[in-house]
Amino acid sequence: MLSDGFVFLVVAGILSVLVIGNVVFSFVAERRNPPIGNFIDCEGVRLHYLERGDKAAPPVVLFHGNGSLIQDLIISGLVDRLARRNRVLCFDRPGFGYSQRPRVRIWTATAQAALFVKALHHLGVRDPIVLGHSWGALVAIAIGLQDTYPVRGLVLASGYYFPTARWDFWMMSGPAVPVLGDIMRYTLAPVISWAILPMLLRKMFAPCAVPANFKDNFPAALTLRPKQLRAAAEESAFLIPEAARLQSRYSSIRCPIHIFHGTEDHLIESEQARRLHKVLSRSNLHLVNDAGHMVTYVDGDTIVQAVNSLSVCLEQPLRIIPSRDENGRSPG
Template sequence: MIQDLVLSGLVNRLAHNYRVVCFDRPGFGYSDRPRARIWTATTQASLFAKALDQLGVRNPVVLAHSWGTLVAIALALRSGYTVSGLVLVSGYYFPTSRIDFWLMSGPALPLLGDLMRYTISPIISWAITPKLMRTLFAPRAIPPKFKNEFPISLALRPKQLRAAAEESAFLIPAAAQLQLQYRDIRCPVRILHGQGDRVIEANQSRRLHEALPRSLLHLVEDAGHMVTYADTPGIADAVTALAPCCNAGVRKGPKPNST
């Protein structure tokens, strides 16, 4: 959700020099996720391309974390919309055997999933959230600001549980589909991953770096999946390196765009 990036400090840090546009992906935060569409990474990229166009955002640097990295890649691959660069953080890019993703997709099932989301799923989610949060931030502790201000109740509503479950089911197929197109990415790419990530192994980012000739890889020591908190300055520097006029000491005129 947007609150995640705001609490990490990335938004304020980047907003000093750039126009920053943040999106909740469909079904997360206060956004809708209509059932009439299958919200694959490519479908979400199409939605964001239209939104960015309506906002007058041209040639943005696209920063994405975790599942969102696949959406960012799909946006970069989209014909008719150009991005200046990608900053991909803690992403999953190649299909592997992950039974945990399939187990988490239960609330997305028709009928049975609806019943689960309005009965047992919120209770189970409340119970496992503390351990899940520790796993996300491990090997570091959960930052006090996140612990005190992140809206857990918003994340555990039935609507968002369905969105999260659907994306658990879509993750491996999305990576399998997009991996065939990685070499078609023409913009420069910065890849960051925590070496101690217990959710998505750092080898995912190593493999992507090998597949993308124009990429740079930075593995963050003593950091887990939430490397956005562990190395906020490093991620901001990656955006700056790709943004237009990034070397200007004092920027004049319109601010470059970052999403």
């Protein structure tokens, strides 16, 4: 029989190989996919952001979802299309892409919003339209709830706004557990994430196929780094509590809001968008037929129209795109 000491050495050796392999993998991933934007230091946090368009144009701020990064919003076409008429700023949220996520802070949607508001002040951004996809929609809402930082409007896509029984979110939060999670994300978690990534992408884009330009240009290797896996796991754990904490404050948002959601979203049910629309007094609901969680790829033109309708000059009356009914049809 094998001795306990021998088994321990074998296990330790395997774990050591995995740790070294993941460190090397992260290094290679970053060499092949260097930062594409600029950096700003705010409250001891280094944030990576991309800026496009005319600085004198109305500002639009974009936030990606959990596990993603700036490139997602670029590949969708939103950044380039919005930059034709607006000053566009797109951030890697804390822990994603090349933005830091210090462990001394709990990165709730409100904490992220406070950080971004200060960063936007430093960048001279006033009265922006804020667009958030998926988890980024909660950050956009938290910015809209800031008393000292007015926004022109919010555009929310595929968001999760009300707590429900979702065991899948909790199951994905393992790498966020202290110590054990740290061991996981430097050993098995990147391997498991790499194995399930194709299935997860198919689920996110379903019922549509994963676009060819996404397959070719999205830096998936960056999302598999241990530090980004920790951020993604934390946000999986925080999602339901954050929705529960914020839901009582939604009705206090006073700016115009456009809510987008795919009717075939297999990750977050479209009922979330319907419920939010009922709560908000100045919202338009856009239910997009035959679209899944990545509604930003399916109905980007309408999303751009919604943003541009909010960025009209203050002297002009605000043009609101007609909302759609529960079946995704425009009234009239």
